[in-house]
Every structure is written in C-alpha cells, then in structure tokens.
Amino acid sequence: MPVITLPDGSTRQFDGAVTGTDIAAAIGPGLARAALAMVVNGAEQDIAREITEDASVKFITRKDDAALELIRHDTAHVLAAAVQALFPGTQVTIGPSIENGFYYDFARDEPFTPDDFPAIEAKMRELIAANTPFTREVIARDDAIALFESKGERFKAELIRDLPADQTITIYHQGGWFDLCRGPHLRTTGDIGTAFKLMKTAGAYWRGDSKNPMLSRIYGTAWRDQKELDAYLLQLEEAERRDHRRIGREMDLFHIQEEAVGSIFWHQKGWKLYRTVESYIRRRLDASGYEEVRTPQLVDRKLWEKSGHWDKYRKHMFIAEVVDEESTLALKPMNCPCHVQIFKQGLRSYRQLPLRMAEFGACHRFEPSGALHGIMRVRAFTQDDAHIFCTEDQIASETVKFVELLESVYKDFGFESFAVKFSDRPAERAGADDVWDRAEAALKTACEAAGVSYELNPGEGAFYGPKLEFVLRDAIGRDWQCGTIQVDFVLPERLDAEYVTAESTRARPVMLHRAIIGSFERFIGILIENYAGRFPLWLAPTQAVVATIVSDADAYAEEVVAALRAAGLAAEADVSNQKINAKIRDHSLHYVPNILVVGRKEAEERTVAIRRLGGAAQQILPLAEAIALLKAEATPPDLR
RNA sequence: GCUGUCAUAGCUCAGGGGUAGAGCACUUCAUUGGUAAUGAAGAGGUCCUGGGUUCAAUUCCCAGUGACAGCACCA
Numbered sequence: 001m002p003v004i005t006l007p008d009g010s011t012r013q014f015d016g017a018v019t020g021t022d023i024a025a026a027i028g029p030g031l032a033r034a035a036l037a038m039v040v041n042g043a044e045q046d047i048a049r050e051i052t053e054d055a056s057v058k059f060i061t062r063k064d065d066a067a068l069e070l071i072r073h074d075t076a077h078v079l080a081a082a083v084q085a086l087f088p089g090t091q092v093t094i095g096p097s098i099e100n101g102f103y104y105d106f107a108r109d110e111p112f113t114p115d116d117f118p119a120i121e122a123k124m125r126e127l128i129a130a131n132t133p134f135t136r137e138v139i140a141r142d143d144a145i146a147l148f149e150s151k152g153e154r155f156k157a158e159l160i161r162d163l164p165a166d167q168t169i170t171i172y173h174q175g176g177w178f179d180l181c182r183g184p185h186l187r188t189t190g191d192i193g194t195a196f197k198l199m200k201t202a203g204a205y206w207r208g209d210s211k212n213p214m215l216s217r218i219y220g221t222a223w224r225d226q227k228e229l230d231a232y233l234l235q236l237e238e239a240e241r242r243d244h245r246r247i248g249r250e251m252d253l254f255h256i257q258e259e260a261v262g263s264i265f266w267h268q269k270g271w272k273l274y275r276t277v278e279s280y281i282r283r284r285l286d287a288s289g290y291e292e293v294r295t296p297q298l299v300d301r302k303l304w305e306k307s308g309h310w311d312k313y314r315k316h317m318f319i320a321e322v323v324d325e326e327s328t329l330a331l332k333p334m335n336c337p338c339h340v341q342i343f344k345q346g347l348r349s350y351r352q353l354p355l356r357m358a359e360f361g362a363c364h365r366f367e368p369s370g371a372l373h374g375i376m377r378v379r380a381f382t383q384d385d386a387h388i389f390c391t392e393d394q395i396a397s398e399t400v401k402f403v404e405l406l407e408s409v410y411k412d413f414g415f416e417s418f419a420v421k422f423s424d425r426p427a428e429r430a431g432a433d434d435v436w437d438r439a440e441a442a443l444k445t446a447c448e449a450a451g452v453s454y455e456l457n458p459g460e461g462a463f464y465g466p467k468l469e470f471v472l473r474d475a476i477g478r479d480w481q482c483g484t485i486q487v488d489f490v491l492p493e494r495l496d497a498e499y500v501t502a503e504s505t506r507a508r509p510v511m512l513h514r515a516i517i518g519s520f521e522r523f524i525g526i527l528i529e530n531y532a533g534r535f536p537l538w539l540a541p542t543q544a545v546v547a548t549i550v551s552d553a554d555a556y557a558e559e560v561v562a563a564l565r566a567a568g569l570a571a572e573a574d575v576s577n578q579k580i581n582a583k584i585r586d587h588s589l590h591y592v593p594n595i596l597v598v599g600r601k602e603a604e605e606r607t608v609a610i611r612r613l614g615g616a617a618q619q620i621l622p623l624a625e626a627i628a629l630l631k632a633e634a635t636p637p638d639l640r
Numbered sequence: 641g642c643u644g645u646c647a648u649a650g651c652u653c654a655g656g657g658g659u660a661g662a663g664c665a666c667u668u669c670a671u672u673g674g675u676a677a678u679g680a681a682g683a684g685g686u687c688c689u690g691g692g693u694u695c696a697a698u699u700c701c702c703a704g705u706g707a708c709a710g711c712a713c714c715a
Contacts, residue, residue, distance in 0.1 A: 103710095111643060111644060112644090113644070113645080114644095114645085200644095200709060200710075201643085201644065201645090201709090201710085202643070202644070202709065202710030202711065203642060203643025203644065203710065203711055203712095204642095204643080204710070204711045204712090205642075205643095205711060205712060208711080208712075209712080210641075210642070210711080210712040210713080211712095214642060214643055214711075214712095215643090215711095216643075216644090217643090217710070217711080219709095219710080249651075250651095256707095257706095258688085258705070258706055258707090261705095261706075307715095308715090309715065312715075313715060316713090316714085316715085333715065334715055336715085363715095365714080365715085367713080367714070368641050368642095368712080368713060368714090369641070369706090370641060370642070370643095370710090370711080370712080370713085371641090371712085371713060371714070372707090373708095377714075462715055463715065464715080481714080486715090513715090547675090548672095549672080549673065549674055549675090550672045550673065550674090551672060552672080577671080577672080578673090578677095578678090579671095579672090579673050579674090579675095579677085579678060580673065580674055580675055581673085581674090581675065581676060581677070581678090582673095582676080582677055582678080583675085583676095584675050584676050585675095585676035585677055586676085586677085587676095588676055589676080595675080597674075597675060599673090599674060600674095601674085609674085609675080611675060616675080616676095617675095618674095618675065
C-alpha cells in the first residue's frame with residue numbers, strides 16, 4: 001500500500017505497486033501526457049518503473065533541465081540504432097549526453113565523415129517518428145556478456161565485465177534494437193522530438209587512453225524544440241566571430257607562421273596589449289610583497305635531472321646543442337628549479353619567510369602538434385610565475401593571500417566568475433605518500449580558510465604536489481587553466497633548499513608554485529574572446545583615432561593626436577582622403593573604441609566630437625575636457 | 641602524437657588535366673565630404689613543399705609540412 005508524496009507535500013495512497021504512469025494519470029490527464037520520467041526518492045527513473053514502497057515522487061516534464069539530458073541521452077541511443085541499421089558490422093561503445101548535446105563512439109574500420117550525416121539523420125527521424133517505447137530489462141551479468149558477444153559487440157562485453165560485481169545490469173530495448181544502459185530513458189523515441197542535429201565527427205580513444213584503439217565519434221546537439229536549437233546554432237556562429245585568432249588578425253595583434261610553429265610574432269598593437277597586461281601584473285606583484293627576478297633561458301640538463309623534470313618531461317624539452325661542449329643545455333620548460341638556485345644563494349633565515357620570488361619567465365615546451373591552438377596553447381610562452389618559499393604553517397595564510405590577489409586581478413580584467421578545481425595526487429608522482437597526505441591536507445585547509453569552493457579533479461595534480469586550478473572559459477565554451485597554486489614538499493628536498501630556523505637548526509622550506517594569469521599568451525587569448533575585441537579603454541591597443549572630415553582640419557587633428565599622446569593615450573590621426581562615413585566604418589571594424597571626429601567647426605571651436613565604438617551618438621566636448629575624460633577612463637583599475 | 645578535414649592574391653573564397661578568377665584590402669587619379677562603404681583606373685599569385693602518372697599537373701596519385709575539429713597530453 002505505497003503512499004506517494006508529491007513535491008507540494010500532498011500524498012496519495014495506492015492499493016498496490018504502481019508505476020509512475022499510473023500516478024501521473026491519477027493526478028490528471030495533463031500530467032499524464034507531459035510526464036516523461038520521474039524522480040523517486042531523489043533518483044531519476046523511467047516513468048514505467050513500479051513503486052512498491054512509500055516514496056516521494058516528482059515528475060520530469062519537457063520544461064525541466066533534467067528532460068534536456070534525457071532527450072540528449074536518448075538521441076544518442078537513436079543515433080546508435082540508426083548507425084547500426086545503416087552500417088552493419090559497426091560496434092557500439094558508449095554515448096553519453098554532454099553540454100549542449102551528446103556523442104556516440106563507434107568502432108568501425110572506416111571512420112564516419114560528415115558526408116554520412118544526411119543518411120544517418122534521416123534514419124534517426126524515421127526511428128523517432130516510429131515512436132517506439134524504450135523498455136527496460138534486468139539481465140544477469142553472464143547472460144549480458146554472452147548476449148553482446150554473440151552480437152560481436154566486444155566493447156560492450158568488456159564494459160560489462162568491468163562493472164562492479166554488485167551492480168544491476170540493465171538493457172534498454174527500442175523496438176528490435178537494444179543497448180546496455182543504466183537509464184533512465186524517456187517513454188518513447190517520439191518523446192525526443194526533432195530538434196537535433198549531427199555536428200561533427202572526431203577520433204576518440206577507447207576509454208580515453210591513447211594506448212587503446214581509436215573509435216569514430218559522432219557529435220550531435222539536441223534541444224527541446226526548434227527554437228532552442230536555432231538559438232544554439234546562432235550562438236555558435238557568434239562565438240566563431242569572437243575567435244581570438246580571427247580578431248587577432250583583424251586588430252593586427254599577432255601572427256604565427258610555419259617557420260616558428262607554436263611561437264608568436266607579436267605585432268605593435270598586440271605587444272602594446274601584452275605590455276599593458278604585464279605592467280598591470282607587475283604593479284600588483286610589487287604591491288603584494290613579491291620580489292621580481294630573472295633567470296637563465298638555457299640551463300644544463302644536470303639541474304633538470306635533479307629536479308626530476310628530465311626524467312618525466314625530456315621528450316617535451318628543447319635541447320640546445322653546442323659544438324665543442326660536453327654539456328647538454330635545455331631551454332627551460334619552467335622556472336622553479338632556477339628560483340630554487342636563487343633561494344640557495346647564501347644562508348636563508350626563517351625571518352625571510354615567506355619569500356615570494358616572481359618572474360615573468362619565458363618558457364619553452366615541445367607541446368604535441370595536435371595540442372597547439374592559436375595563442376592559447378603554444379610552445380614558447382611567458383608565465384607570470386612565482387614561488388613562495390615558506391614554512392608549513394604559512395601555507396594557509398599564503399594561499400588565502402594569493403586567492404584574494406587572484407580574485408582581484410580577475411575582477412579587474414572583467415572575469416567575475418571562474419571555476420576552481422582541486423587536483424590531487426597523480427598515479428605517477430614523486431614524494432612519499434605521507435608527504436602527499438600533508439600537502440593535500442594543507443591545501444584543503446587553505447581552501448577553507450580562503451573560502452574557496454572547488455570541484456575535485458582526481459589524479460590530476462603535478463608530479464610534485466597537489467594543485468588548485470583556476471579555469472576560464474573561451475568563446476566557444478572550452479575551458480582553459482589560467483591561474484594555479486601548487487603545494488610542493490618535493491622539489492625543495494630534491495634541490496636541497498633549506499633555511500635556518502629560530503632554533504638555529506636547518507629546515508626545508510615548502511614551495512608554493514603559483515600563477516595568476518598563467519601564461520600571457522593564453523590569458524590574452526581569453527581576454528580577446530571575452531571582450532570580442534571591444535576592450536575596456538585601459539586595455540585597448542589603440543585608444544582613439546582622430547578622423548578628419550575635411551583637409552582644412554588636418555593640422556588641428558595632428559594637434560589633437562599630440563595632446564592625446566602627451567596625456568599617455570594611444571592615439572592616431574586619420575587624415576586620409578576618405579569620406580567620414582568610410583573612416584567611421586573602417587575604424588569601427590578595427591575595434592577602435594573612440595573615434596574623435598574633427599571638421600571645420602571643431603577646428604575653429606577647439607572641440608572634438610567623440611563617437612564611441614558601437615554607439616551612434618556623438619558627444620561634443622572642448623579638447624581639454626575630452627582628453628581628461630579619456631585619460632580617466634584609460635587609467636588601469638589598480639591606479640584609480 | 642592519433643583520427644578526420646583542409647591548403648589558390650594580404651583577407652574571405654570560387655574554379656579546374658592545356659601555367660587562374662571574384663569581393664574586400666592595397667596603389668594611383670579625380671573628388672573636401674558631418675558619423676558604418678565616393679567613383680574610376682591599376683598592381684598583385686612557383687595555385688604549401690617534394691616525388692609520381694601524363695605530351696602536358698595548380699588540378700589526379702603518394703609522401704612531407706602546416707592549419708582546423710575532436711581525442712590523448714598540458715611540469
């Protein structure tokens with residue numbers, strides 16, 4: 001006699017086992033039509049599942065976000081069914097819902113290409129139109145393995161073998177087709193709707209391991225209705241327009257060419273932006289008790305052997321060959337061992353701790369070719385690196401200070417929100433487990449002290465210690481690690497760093513590796529995409545263009561530019577033989593934030609007409625006033 | 641690195657076994673114009689590189705390089 005409690009607190013009693021379908025029907029025909037699945041005591045289930053005990057039940061309708069996930073997951077199933085119908089011999093593996101859609105990985109000798117999409121989509125629509133119910137079957141483990149092996153589905157069989165012994169194994173049928181699946185599902189294929197689209201193909205390793213065979217992945221997007229799908233596709237198009245590689249070219253910021261793959265040619269405007277960011281960070285570090293240093297580019301491999309990097313990262317290091325030299329030099333892939341060398345000069349006292357050693361360290365790493373991406377992932381980059389040498393009980397307070405600084409910097413650059421990930425010990429690591437226990441505990445304590453909430457990223461720490469990652473998102477939703485702080489008990493030991501304690505004994509410092517923006521290259525890439533080229537004035541590489549209407553105003557325009565430059569603003573004159581409309585268009589397309597229009601009238605009255613990027617209105621101001629206004633706006637946030 | 645796609649003018653791209661095109665950008669001339677394209681003329685390409693097939697290759701085939709998407713990697 002189950003008593004069902006509904007979300008509004010009301011209860012309904014039934015005479016025996018009931019399905020969600022029964023309950024929804026008992027509540028009303030509208031709900032019976034709308035209910036796609038249900039949540040029983042907090043767990044999502046098929047609506048056709050029976051309930052035999054008292055339970056709280058909530059129905060999922062198309063309006064719920066949970067429905068979107070079901071739609072995506074079910075679309076993946078239909079995709080798999082369609083593919084197997086059209087391409088016999090293709091094995092299925094897994095097909096989860098993901099942000100904005102789903103994918104399915106297939107094993108097939110010949111990978112799928114987008115040319116296959118029309119046929120597959122047509123078949124999918126056919127399966128959806130057939131409105132076949134999804135039905136759940138519980139099956140014994142050995143039977144399941146035998147069933148999938150008999151079909152030649154060895155990947156599925158492998159998955160079942162690796163499931164925990166106590167897990168219930170279920171199969172979902174849709175017509176004659178079935179798949180191993182935990183569920184839950186919608187009622188029928190028709191519940192999926194038609195707002196889906198296959199997007200792209202890709203290779204993906206079986207179980208995410210590059211030692212395994214590569215599968216053929218099909219990505220798709222799926223939504224509740226056509227309107228949502230159209231909005232998503234439009235958003236993708238808009239995201240493409242903010243791609244930093246495209247805007248970088250349009251704004252003449254940088255380029256990359258074949259002779260220096262993974263390295264950036266910074267053009268004048270891009271370098272101006274870079275310098276603005278660098279000067280800002282330098283001021284913030286100076287004001288936060290950091291000491292800036294500079295260490296060598298080329299360092300003997302002996303140092304990397306000691307630090308452990310040679311062993312682990314040799315394949316990713318650039319080696320410099322020198323004639324008549326026995327030694328092997330490596331371009332530094334990171335700065336930490338060099339900073340330890342500075343720390344080790346002379347005897348350090350506990351009184352000097354925490355010692356915060358900063359460097360805009362230029363590093364080189366031979367990144368795999370497939371990893372390179374514009375200026376976001378490169379082979380030559382500069383970190384806003386620093387190492388804090390401190391005692392174990394200073395870890396928490398230094399982390400709190402760091403997080404405060406990072407939050408303030410991100411806010412100044414316009415990033416109000418960002419994700420934090422806590423990456424703990426990786427399988428391959430240096431240092432004993434008790435050291436890792438201490439390091440992880442210290443970082444967790446520090447997070448609590450700093451009020452940082454994080455997502456756990458198991459096994460993703462550095463080889464020498466656990467880390468926090470501060471993640472920013474690019475225009476098309478890809479996440480990039482920018483800031484980080486890492487607790488390291490290992491390198492000071494390996495490189496023999498020590499200080500004199502209050503008791504006049506020797507002790508090892510702890511090293512906190514930390515970066516706020518990570519690499520200038522990546523961060524500037526993210527900045528470009530975040531602002532879509534429309535930078536706040538303090539970051540804009542060209543802050544104003546003075547455009548003339550008639551050549552009689554040329555002399556005055558030059559005078560205005562000189563006055564703007566004297567006030568520290570990046571200004572250019574446009575006295576070209578063009579109509580003002582063309583000049584406005586040209587500079588607007590190049591993301592110039594302010595166009596100061598001067599004609600005869602302005603020259604006579606010694607005013608300027610300011611036109612803001614994207615705005616249609618103009619503001620006429622006396623020259624001195626305009627300069628004061630722009631100067632104030634162009635002041636970096638930390639100097640206001 | 642792996643899978644797939646791609647590589648033609650500065651940019652965006654069309655074309656195609658008989659050495660090449662558009663729009664924008666660029667240069668010149670005319671035009672001095674009031675807030676997102678004034679008009680005309682001109683210049684510009686070893687069709688990524690190297691091999692092969694062919695009477696003939698930028699086009700077809702193979703390899704390399706690079707770019708793009710995803711996967712793997714990211715100290």
